[in-house]
Amino acid sequence: MTGSDVPPSFRLAYVPGVTPTKWVRIWNERLPEVPLTLVGVSAAEAFDTLRGRGADAGFVRLPVDRTDLSAIPLYTETSVVVIPKDHLVAAVEEVSTADLADEIVLHPLDDVLGWESLPGRPAFERPATTADAIELVAAGIGVLVVPQSLARLHHRKDLTYRTVTDAPESRVALSWPEERTTDLVEEFIGIVRGRTVNSTRGRPPTPPQPKQRKAAAAGKAGAGKPGAKTGGKPTGKTAGKNARGGSAAPKAAKRGKPRGRR
Structure with missing residues (x-):
């Protein structure tokens, strides 16, 4: 090919x-x-x-x-801190990085926030991935700051998250x-x-797909056939209506009084 x-x-x-x-x-x-x-x-x-x-x-x-x-x-994205559901931070709606000063804040190798200075206390080792860090949070070893979408992606029933107002954003x-x-x-x-x-912004429009081309071709072919919109014999309901005395039906002759015999 x-x-x-x-x-x-x-x-x-x-x-x-x-x-x-x-x-x-x-x-x-x-x-x-x-x-x-x-x-x-x-x-x-x-x-x-x-x-x-x-x-x-x-x-x-x-x-x-x-x-x-x-x-x-x-x-x-909003940045959030992932914590166990029974953590003290879970009692508030949002926190600052200063509120995490006493926490072990995990910093996975695949971090996407690009911290200049990580808040809290560092862990002994950096987890290899965000997924690994989530497991450590569930084990009560530390907390994790990530974009909200990653907190949702790695959702667990025993964990929750809160907004961090001054954390870097992704x-x-x-x-x-x-x-x-x-x-x-x-x-x-x-x-x-x-x-x-239909908005091309200077680009050629998307060509019609096969079904659209077939429908367009059928419309053109039908336009040239007798009985299509102009000319031709009426069909279906229209023909029946006319036959029953519509505007196109011939008027019946008026019947007068019967004449007597001579």
Whole structure:
């Protein structure tokens, strides 16, 4: 199979905590003939995946190296502290980093907040992953500050979380290799930015899909047939109505009084 014979497809990478469901649904509605494949990657692997052609675009966490990657910032996440449900902090709605001064604050190797100075007391070792740190929080060894989406991703019944008002925040962006800004990448950018299907922003509109082409062809063919909208014999209910004395039916002759015989 040659390159021109390969059917189009789109690969979308996403980091933990990002839920691309809404955008994938819109893609499938607008481009049903172009399958979209989701590629789950860690925050650290996301950029190498894009550069190595493992994905056409991806939801990543900023910052992005703009040397060879383009990016559109989408939203900023609230940072929260994950704690056991019976922890004292669970009694309030939000805390500051100063309120965590006496806590062992875990700092996993895959941390995405980029602390300049971690609050609280450090643990003896850094957990390898956020998932490992969550297990340590459940064991009562420390607390963990993460973006809210990661707290939800690793939800446990015995844990809860509270907002940390002055913690660093994580920003999520859509990124792709600048040299590979294809038509399909442009289509996905439009979906993420909320463009309607008819809003092209200077790009050629999405070509009609097979079902749409068939419907258009059928409409053109029907327009040239006798009886289609103009000309031709009326059919169905219209014909029946006319036959029963509608405006097109001939009027019956008036009947006068019977004449007597001569």
